[in-house]
Amino acid sequence: MIETHNLSKRFDDFLAVDTVSLHVKAGEVLALLGPNGAGKTTTIRMLTSILRPTQGWARVAGYDVVRQAAQVRAAVGVLTEQHGLYMRMPADEYLDFFGQIYGLESRIRHERIQKLLAEFSLLQDRKRRVGEYSKGMRQKLALARALLHEPLVLLLDEPTSAMDPESARLVRDAIRSLRSAERSIIICTHNLAEAEELADQIAIIRRGRIIARGSPARLKLSLLGPAEYEVRLGAALDGHSLAVPPEVTLTSHGSNWVRYRTSAPEQANPAFLRGLLNQGFPVISLQEVPRSLEQVYMQAISVQDSQGVLDAG
DSSP, X not given: OEEEEEEEEEETTEEEEEEEEEEEOTTOEEEEEOOTTSSHHHHHHHHTTSSOOSEEEEEETTEETTTTHHHHHHHEEEEOSSOOOOTTSBHHHHHHHHHHHTTOOHHHHHHHHHHHHHHTTOGGGTTSBGGGSOHHHHHHHHHXXXXXXXXXXXXXXXXXXXXXXXXXXXXXXXXXXXXXXXXXXXXXXXXXXXHHHHOSEEEEEETTEEXXXXXXXXXXXXXXXXXXXXXXXXXXXXXXXXXXXTTOEEEEEOSSEEEEXXXXXXXXXXXXXXXHHHTTOOEEEEEEOOOOHHHHHHHHHHHHHHHOOEEOO
């Protein structure tokens, strides 16, 4: 649904995007992560046919972003950090105006506007001018505008920025519900917990280049190593040596807990538990130690220069 190859954009002597290659299947959500100025917004602008690539190519919903720009713009829904909302218009009139631009019939416009306003808890405020809305309400209205024509591709830049926790949860739930066999979504966000919750694939961009990409699970394995597990015991270790299977590497321990790594948890975890029980230790719990996308991001940044692009599949 979204495909780029060596996509690049140069502004005079500044290379903003440098040979970016992405592949987003129908039904997938890709989170594009990176610091400010990394090239995320420039990439999105090329995918919406606003900017013309200096090098490489991109196709969105099967359309070339240069040669078929009109079809690309009709196929995408865009939420940018600068909304461009018309502050003097009531919200329902604002959406109706854009529905006319998209060429939607009057009945369809009305049905979709009512549905979207209700979905984003804006229906009772539909007659208020947009300028009277809070930042979070404006963000939800901008997202409703992006969804009005039921696009095949959604490009969302900081979709929950400036929202209170309740509104942010509502928008994340809406994005999750928008997954379908026909639609693809790219999210640019600084909220790494949000990215991990929503995304099937992660791409980390820095200084215009993709430095790591893959699923969250594969990136964690590639950058952070095998998973770490923690066993909590109902009795103190008191200096006892533990029977450790060969697949297990102990990493740390306390008075009544122990942590270890293994690349074969299916075999190692049951064997380790049996050994503890045979030694008379009452086991309270065994669980994987959580590893966040923030850890992956920081590790990817630290190894960029030495390893180049990490493609975790």
